[in-house]
Amino acid sequence: MERDKIMLDEESIPDKWYNIHADVDLPPPIHPATHESITPEDLSVIFPKELIAQEMSKERWIPVPDEVRDIYRIWRPTPLYRARRLEQFLKTPARIFYKWEGVSPPGSHKPNTAVAQAYYNAREGVERLTTETGAGQWGSALAFACSFFDLQCTVYMVRCSYEQKPYRRILMQVWEADITPSPSERTSFGKRVREEMPDTSGSLGIAISEAIEDAAKNENTKYSLGSVLNHVVLHQTVMGLEMKKQFEMMDAYPDILCGCVGGGSNFSGGVFPFIPDKLKGRDITCIACEPTACPTLTKGAYTYDFGDTACQTPLLKMFTLGHSFVPPAIHAGGLRYHGDAPLLCKLVEEGLIEARAYHQNEVFEAATLFSRTEGFVIAPEAAHGLRAVIDEAIRCRESGEEKTICFINSGHGHFDLGAYDLYHRHMLQDYEYPEELIREALSNLPCV
Secondary structure, eight states: OOOSEEOOOGGGSOSEEEOGGGTSOOOOOBOTTTOSBOOHHHHTTTSOHHHHHHHHOOOSEEEOOHHHHHHHTTTOSOOEEEOHHHHHHHTOSSEEEEEEOTTSTTSBSTHHHHHHHHHHHHHTTOOEEEEEESSSHHHHHHHHHHHHTTOEEEEEEEHHHHHHOHHHHHHHHHTTOEEEEESOSSSHHHHHHHHHOTTOOOOHHHHHHHHHHHHHHSTTEEEOOSSSSHHHHHHHHHHHHHHHHHHHHTTOOOSEEEEEOSSSHHHHHHHGGGHHHHHTTOOOEEEEEEETTSOHHHHSEEEEEESSTTSOSOEEEEEESOTTOOOOOOSOGGGOOSBOOHHHHHHHHTTSSEEEEEOHHHHHHHHHHHHHHTOOOBOHHHHHHHHHHHHHHHHHHHHTOOOEEEEEEOBBOGGGHHHHHHHHTTOOOOOOOOHHHHHHHHTTOOOO
């Protein structure tokens, strides 16, 4: 009988990250003032030199430092599971697999890049990192990583998540991070937002603006981002590279790959290592899943926009809902960002990746079914990818196709039990962001 848990040994942890920028042309980031292509010097205020080099690199393979790989060994390689009980419940001929990233100490895929970013900053003498976090997965991952390199960590946490998810905040504090709800009184931009919108639930765009302002104004401080940028999705490819090895061990290959998308690090890290095969003609369907409350890929415009609300970042060509977009306070807090990774967006624009949007209740229905069949309580974010898996498995049942389906299960939902409670009490509201509000936010796009 085929194994239901496919494990690799520690020596199988990738020693190189895969850089899809070598295989995909990408419109350059633009300086917001000059409208010229960004230079390394332009980014040096907020990023260390090595991460800037990775951001702009078109080298296909970039070595993983031994120091980073040693820390990866705490939880990597992560298991690839076969969801046999879910298959049986669905009565599907499809084979369902998931790459389980919930085994990391912070409980998600985020440390794959957090450890790398902390390492490069510490090596260049940085003393403090600032960042933003939505649901808290990224903030807790960076706090965890900073603890290994004796770095201070300041986290601006989106206000609604700060209030909804106290245990994520406490976890960050365990690793000695300094957390403040965003918008805050600690930055000029945060104060301005609070004056203009005193009751705002916050957004990742606002929190990014605060973190960048903090980093730019303080010596020996840099900014760290948990998604979107090229170097971030580069580090996350350890997941997809491990998955390829695990499928090879079974003499198998996925027909369908699914994953959730907020900024794109989880999905891209799992899927990008398979894209070269697709470019060579391999028949593989890649499905990027997002919430209807923040439908960046499905309803956004593919154009240049700022990555933050205060318009401090370079202009990135991506699918965007507009940098002024403030999403509703849904429980998948990690998926509430107005834009997405430019590399991912380019592949969606070219039709190599399909995008789907889902409502909260159908996502939690999928997550609850998964917990009752496979045992794991997963994050609401990850459950968006699971929803697509279940839909595809049901299609296989109806058509009789024996496809192999896999999703990147980005983390556990132990700190999301309040949301599960609301679902079970029928108190979760589905929300589809109104077209008129999207048009309003898109009306503020920069002219490039």
